[in-house]
Amino acid sequence: MMYMMYFLLFGLVLGLAAVASNPSPYFAALGLVVVAGIGCGVLIWHGGSFLSLILFLIYLGGMLVVFAYSAALAAEPYPEGWGSWPVLGLMLGYLLGVVSVGTLFSSSMYDESWMVCDEFGEFYFVRGDMEGVATLYSSGGFMLAMGVWVLLVTLFVVLELTRGMSRGTLRAV
Amino acid sequence: MNPYILTILLFAMGLGTTITFASSHWLLAWMGLEINTLAILPLMCQSHHPRAVEATIKYFLTQATAAAMLLFASITNAWITGQWNLEFMSYSLPTTLVTVALALKIGLAPLHAWMPEVLQGLDLTTGLILSTWQKLAPFCLLLQINPSNTSLLLILGLASTLVGGWGGLNQNQLRKILAYSSIAHLGWMILVLQFFPSLTLLTLLMYFVMTFSLFISFKVNNSTTINSLSMSWSKTPIISSMVPFILLSLGGLPPLSGFMPKWLILQELTKQSLAPLATLAALSALLSLYFYLRISYAMTLTMSPNTLLNALPWRLPSNQHTLPLAITTSLTICLLPLTPAITALLTL
Numbered sequence: 357m358m359y360m361m362y363f364l365l366f367g368l369v370l371g372l373a374a375v376a377s378n379p380s381p382y383f384a385a386l387g388l389v390v391v392a393g394i395g396c397g398v399l400i401w402h403g404g405s406f407l408s409l410i411l412f413l414i415y416l417g418g419m420l421v422v423f424a425y426s427a428a429l430a431a432e433p434y435p436e437g438w439g440s441w442p443v444l445g446l447m448l449g450y451l452l453g454v455v456s457v458g459t460l461f462s463s464s465m466y467d468e469s470w471m472v473c474d475e476f477g478e479f480y481f482v483r484g485d486m487e488g489v490a491t492l493y494s495s496g497g498f499m500l501a502m503g504v505w506v507l508l509v510t511l512f513v514v515l516e517l518t519r520g521m522s523r524g525t526l527r528a529v
Numbered sequence: 530m531n532p533y534i535l536t537i538l539l540f541a542m543g544l545g546t547t548i549t550f551a552s553s554h555w556l557l558a559w560m561g562l563e564i565n566t567l568a569i570l571p572l573m574c575q576s577h578h579p580r581a582v583e584a585t586i587k588y589f590l591t592q593a594t595a596a597a598m599l600l601f602a603s604i605t606n607a608w609i610t611g612q613w614n615l616e617f618m619s620y621s622l623p624t625t626l627v628t629v630a631l632a633l634k635i636g637l638a639p640l641h642a643w644m645p646e647v648l649q650g651l652d653l654t655t656g657l658i659l660s661t662w663q664k665l666a667p668f669c670l671l672l673q674i675n676p677s678n679t680s681l682l683l684i685l686g687l688a689s690t691l692v693g694g695w696g697g698l699n700q701n702q703l704r705k706i707l708a709y710s711s712i713a714h715l716g717w718m719i720l721v722l723q724f725f726p727s728l729t730l731l732t733l734l735m736y737f738v739m740t741f742s743l744f745i746s747f748k749v750n751n752s753t754t755i756n757s758l759s760m761s762w763s764k765t766p767i768i769s770s771m772v773p774f775i776l777l778s779l780g781g782l783p784p785l786s787g788f789m790p791k792w793l794i795l796q797e798l799t800k801q802s803l804a805p806l807a808t809l810a811a812l813s814a815l816l817s818l819y820f821y822l823r824i825s826y827a828m829t830l831t832m833s834p835n836t837l838l839n840a841l842p843w844r845l846p847s848n849q850h851t852l853p854l855a856i857t858t859s860l861t862i863c864l865l866p867l868t869p870a871i872t873a874l875l876t877l
Contacts, residue, residue, distance in 0.1 A: 499557075502548070506564055509541045516534055516571035523577070
């Protein structure tokens with residue numbers, strides 16, 4: 357069990373370093389897919405199965421797919437991945453930084469268990485994450501309306517920023 | 530810009546600050562800050578000029594980084610203490626991270642590097658909104674958190690006053706001078722934050738009034754460099770005669786109202802046995818005073834050589850609405866005798 361958690365968390369950090377070190381959006385988005393997938397696994401181990409499902413469907417299956425299509429249309433013709441030395445050096449540098457900060461701040465890897473105990477004293481019918489979503493729609497109704505309004509404003513902001521078709525703000529549009 | 534879009538964006542900016550003002554939950558405070566950041570982006574790149582777009586991108590990146598740091602700090606605080614309240618942060622790591630994140634948001638030294646470049650890429654009105662309205666929400670949060678480390682805020686404050694003074698010395702672009710002036714004033718506000726928070730609020734409001742007058746005076750003259758201010762005496766003689774007072778008020782000279790916050794802050798620092806710090810801060814105000822004096826020298830105290838025709842323009846009635854300028858200029862010059870009343874009003 358702990359080995360599974362080790363695997364997931366190490367993969368998370370590796371994917372994070374991959375996202376940060378790649379200058380090309382193709383490989384960075386690939387790292388993002390790996391990170392999101394492993395993050396969903398970690399989330400499930402901590403008890404948030406519904407949230408993990410939503411993350412997979414909406415984040416990976418919605419937003420990242422749209423980003424991949426946009427990047428395929430708009431980004432560079434000669435992407436640099438880990439094959440070129442600067443990118444690989446950056447990746448190793450980030451991993452070195454993580455390892456050094458980790459050894460600086462942690463006492464030991466073996467003192468405490470990395471597995472999470474996800475039960476209360478009594479038996480619950482609903483999990484925390486599902487109940488949270490339900491609360492958002494009931495007593496958190498005002499915040500839901502605020503969130504909706506903010507998303508609409510974000511849409512207007514993005515449309516205003518990309519208006520103009522190369523005479524406008526972004527010449528690449 | 531489409532007036533409906535402008536209305537929505539300005540409404541969103543008001544909404545963001547209001548949400549942060551009204552919040553006691555970290556997530557809500559973060560949400561208000563993000564709404565403010567998002568809503569000002571189209572206003573910043575209205576002119577679709579590459580310089581303005583560059584300023585917008587720089588602003589977005591720094592504000593997003595600061596908001597992400599704020600989110601990390603609040604989540605760490607929730608992890609350690611189990612609650613999300615603003616006022617009850619008792620552990621030093623989240624509190625320090627929040628302070629640094631808010632310092633990046635408002636542009637305190639040593640996290641100030643984005644400020645001159647961003648302000649330089651904007652027109653004067655948008656720069657004014659950036660310098661005044663966008664500082665309200667982070668200051669509201671700074672006023673509410675318990676500072677973890679005494680010296681962090683003092684170092685941020687002193688560094689900001691020094692950097693604001695030294696950085697502005699070699700500039701002849703007015704917007705960069707205004708940026709460094711903003712950094713210096715923010716340094717003064719942070720210096721006294723943990724001792725007497727009402728003085729921070731007083732300094733913030735006085736700074737708003739003074740910098741509003743200066744921005745609008747420059748806008749009326751339609752000038753963004755010191756050189757272009759040199760002929761303002763013939764076009765707007767009254768404004769040219771008032772601007773040195775505004776500048777000296779920003780520099781903190783008595784009997785102008787800019788002296789009020791500096792005086793009260795120096796008094797409070799001395800009461801807290803920080804007299805050497807108070808001396809250093811007062812000396813750093815001299816640096817800022819130099820470039821304020823340089824602007825007033827170029828604008829009012831000197832008549833630059835020019836042809837006779839340029840020196841005698843027709844003074845046609847202007848369409849600019851200068852009533853706000855008149856009000857804030859009067860406040861900038863004459864408010865010092867009301868110091869006790871203002872301090873009593875603003876004591877939290």
